[in-house]
Amino acid sequence: MKLSTRARYGIHAMYDLAQNYGAQPRPIKAVAEAQAIPEAYLEQLLCTLRRAGLVISARGAQGGYMLSRPPGEITVGDILRSLEGGLTLLDCLEGEDACGKSCDCPSRKVWKRLRDGLNEIVDGITLEDMLRRDE
Amino acid sequence: MKLSTRARYGIHAMYDLAQNYGAQPRPIKAVAEAQAIPEAYLEQLLCTLRRAGLVISARGAQGGYMLSRPPGEITVGDILRSLEGGLTLLDCLEGEDACGKSCDCPSRKVWKRLRDGLNEIVDGITLEDMLRRDE
DNA sequence: TTAAATTCTGACGAAATCGGTCGGGATTGA
DNA sequence: TCAATCCCGACCGATTTCGTCAGAATTTAA
Numbered sequence: 068m069k070l071s072t073r074a075r076y077g078i079h080a081m082y083d084l085a086q087n088y089g090a091q092p093r094p095i096k097a098v099a100e101a102q103a104i105p106e107a108y109l110e111q112l113l114c115t116l117r118r119a120g121l122v123i124s125a126r127g128a129q130g131g132y133m134l135s136r137p138p139g140e141i142t143v144g145d146i147l148r149s150l151e152g153g154l155t156l157l158d159c160l161e162g163e164d165a166c167g168k169s170c171d172c173p174s175r176k177v178w179k180r181l182r183d184g185l186n187e188i189v190d191g192i193t194l195e196d197m198l199r200r201d202e
Numbered sequence: 203m204k205l206s207t208r209a210r211y212g213i214h215a216m217y218d219l220a221q222n223y224g225a226q227p228r229p230i231k232a233v234a235e236a237q238a239i240p241e242a243y244l245e246q247l248l249c250t251l252r253r254a255g256l257v258i259s260a261r262g263a264q265g266g267y268m269l270s271r272p273p274g275e276i277t278v279g280d281i282l283r284s285l286e287g288g289l290t291l292l293d294c295l296e297g298e299d300a301c302g303k304s305c306d307c308p309s310r311k312v313w314k315r316l317r318d319g320l321n322e323i324v325d326g327i328t329l330e331d332m333l334r335r336d337e
Numbered sequence: 338t339t340a341a342a343t344t345c346t347g348a349c350g351a352a353a354t355c356g357g358t359c360g361g362g363a364t365t366g367a
Numbered sequence: 368t369c370a371a372t373c374c375c376g377a378c379c380g381a382t383t384t385c386g387t388c389a390g391a392a393t394t395t396a397a
Contacts, residue, residue: 068282068320069315070203070291078309095371114374125363128371143312151203157210173332174213177278178205179360182324188319190366197308207385229343243386262394263342330343338397345392353384363374 068137076104077112078143085138085194092131097099112150116165119149138198144189152190156182211239212247212285213278219257220273220329221325227266254311255286273333279324289324291317 079102087093095113099106113132116122121141122132134141148154157178214237222228230248234241248267251257256276257267269276283289292313 068203068286068289069293071354074203075292075309078312079307082308092372094370105357107359110373111357111375117373121323124373125365126363126373128369129366130372132365132373147203147374154203156203156205158204171216173217173335174210176335177209177213177327177332180327181320184323185316185320188316192312192315193292197312200308200311206383217339227343231343240386242388245344245345250342259344260343260394261342261392263340264395265393267344280383340397341394342393342395343393346390347388349388350386351384353382355382356380358379359377361375363372364370365370367368367370 071151073150074114074147076102076109077116077146080109080112081116081121081134081141081194082197084132084134085141085198088134088138090133091129092133094131098132116146116149119145121145121149134194136193141194142190142191143194143197144186146198147189154182154185156185191192204225206286208247208285209282211237211238211244212251212281215244215247216240216251216256216269216276216281216329219267220276220333223269225268226264229266232239232276233267251281251284256279256280256284269329273329276329277325278329278332279321281333282324289320290319293325 080098083098083102084093095110096106098104098113099109102109113122113124117124117132121135121137124130124132144154159175160182161177215233216234219228220236228243233239233248234244237244248257250261252259252267256270259265259267260271274334275318279289294310297315
């Protein structure tokens with residue numbers, strides 16, 4: 068149950084963009100340097116975040132990335148879910164019956180509770196919350 | 203953020219032993235069959251759980267495993283933590299300064315909240331809770 | 338005392354995942 | 368036209384995960 072560095076980097080990058088919200092698009096390079104993330108790797112992550120609709124990109128000179136909506140409307144959950152491919156914990160919980168035997172084992176309730184609790188927490192923290200705690 | 207099958211198997215096995223609590227030691231083979239877990243693999247997991255003090259083993263004929271204490275005193279958290287080697291999420295949170303720069307980044311608070319929430323949930327569910335929901 | 342049942346342990350291996358790199362193409366502003 | 372920048376897919380090495388296996392140690396029962 069370790070968090071992937073992908074998730075960690077992702078939050079850092081989004082936080083960086085949040086600080087920059089409202090200004091010019093911010094190039095990958097700038098984010099990478101400020102947050103100490105390998106540039107080529109960050110490129111991938113931002114691409115994913117763009118496909119998830121959390122950031123918008125501007126190509127060409129003076130291009131870069133920016134949040135697609137105000138920091139208060141993007142939660143940590145949004146970010147983690149898109150980078151981790153869902154905070155599902157178990158395929159069994161979503162894709163029906165991945166465990167073979169119709170899956171109404173008693174553990175199922177445990178996983179559900181865990182998943183729901185987790186999502187509740189991460190959805191309760193927005194980028195704006197993170198910004199505010201800086202001051 | 204997928205749960206390892208180790209964790210899944212672990213909960214299933216412990217649930218199995220909980221059903222058997224108070225009776226004779228239950229051999230690996232029986233647990234493996236009942237819970238559809240590869241026997242040799244389960245052997246490893248139970249060994250870990252024993253070292254963590256959650257189960258006791260009896261060797262030799264008529265031997266097997268049993269819970270070290272009543273189902274009401276073993277939480278899902280106990281099991282997950284011993285099999286996953288801690289529900290830490292990030293080394294940065296425990297082992298001091300694993301992220302290099304003294305780590306008082308704003309994300310840190312997020313991870314802490316996540317970790318604490320997670321642990322609170324899993325520690326709130328005992329094996330007995332799982333048993334009771336069966337009826 | 339011997340045989341059978343069972344745990345204990347460490348080594349091994351295949352497959353997946355993860356963190357990261359690279360090269361080259363597409364797009365845009367100056 | 369040129370430089371900056373995003374876009375995308377392929378690739379790679381390291382680690383982890385899931386699982387197997389062989390054999391040693393221990394205990395019970397016949």
